[in-house]
Amino acid sequence: MVAPSTLGHPRVAIVTGSSSGIGEAVVKQFCQEGLQVLAVDANPQGLDIAEAAGAVFYQADLTDPEACRGSVAETIKRFGHVDILVNNAGIQHVEALEDFPEAKWHQIIDLMLTAPFLLTQAVWPHMRQGQWGRIVNMASIHASVASPGKVGYVSAKHGLVGLTRTAALEGGAAGITVNALCPAYVRTPLVERQIADQARLNGMDEQQVIEEVMLKNAAIKRLIEPDEVAALVSYLASEQAGAVTGACWSMDLGWTAQ
Template sequence: MQNKVAVVTGGASGIGRAVAEKLNELGCKVVIADFNPETGNAAAEAIGATFIQADLSDAEQCRSLIEQTAKLHGSVDILVNNAGFQHISPIEDFPVDQWNKLLAVMLTAPFLLMRYSWPMMKQNRWGRVINIASVHAMVASPFKAGYISAKHGVIGLTKTAALEGGEFGITVNAICPAYVRTPLVENQIADQARTRGIKEDQVVTDVMLKNAAIKKLIEPEEVANLVAFLASDLASSITGSSMTIDSGWTAQ
């Protein structure tokens, strides 16, 4: 993967940061794209990557991110669509603006970034798109209508793009983790406790790990290792797949 150009969205924190670090270790030229300039710049500096600020809910900023990367490094070889957030609310109270934003960041942005990177990957006859979906791309839980709808959508996008990319050496896959120890998870413990009327420590044991055969939160590095494998030539025949890292959640 020496000198491959990798764009990692949401690379300032959590899973994205671990992915950026891993791809950098493997010799990629990594661009961290995030809307948070403080954490984005700090992560890029610590890792030795480049930071480009982008709010991926904005279509124009998605286009500009790919253009800036191509100008800087000449191409986009690996695209990791990872940026995301969560909103917890029953459907009857679900804010429409949150619904629109969840779909914009976690479904439309992956489509746009892929659309703008595609001609370069096609020309190079090599490309990797890895969409960080979720176990919630396969099964549902209450109070997460926007998140779960966006994540299910990204599986359809993954399969369609995989079919179109095959003849050009472009693979497109999704990774579906259960609960990973990141700020996104830590921040939703209080929200879940309030919405469900339970204590915060019960959220981890009774909600987050309820369906897991292995009763522990997953570490971001475990997801980063699978990204690295899917981005490598070892995975050149794997495309259109949705791989779980879910501690056995969907085995039942």
């Protein structure tokens, strides 16, 4: 469980991509632990999800640099400080490299690599001032391996690992830890939307995609549940994880054990 701050106030967390899947699960986990949470998402439906969990919702399109900085400014305005940042917002586009739209490439990189950089940069002075911070970057198994049809996604996730490791080296002296979490396929709307795309790309039916693409290299033949990921995020954001930084935590059902 995430510990209270040294000033006796609850820890404050920003969670991006909060309206479904992993982000929603992390918001619920943090709120159950007594944290104050700013739940950030471009989807206005995230308001109901955030309020139901006990979080504050902030609608923002994080492909806009000002929205990234605005998310942190809103957190400071509402709560006075920020202790935890979970960079989770993401999108997916499945297409062969030669057909991959340039606009989609820029959207993916802006949301999944540039936004985590800008958010990290914006929270940094506040965490450094408090001599405590936890940043968890939601990478993916595709931060370690590649798959056909995912050039934008894979490139962004590989880059996110580089950001994680560099920030970890710079943050250690200030008590800031930075880690990446690398799950395989999680049962989220993002993954469910991929099934039809992968079926089209590979000339398969959807059940074949699940068995022969998503779970082919997994020792444990199932999808990961969002609350399983949230539990590991909670640990990485805790006082007990103070010695863990610059790490890429595999949660891949045994995919990379081969």
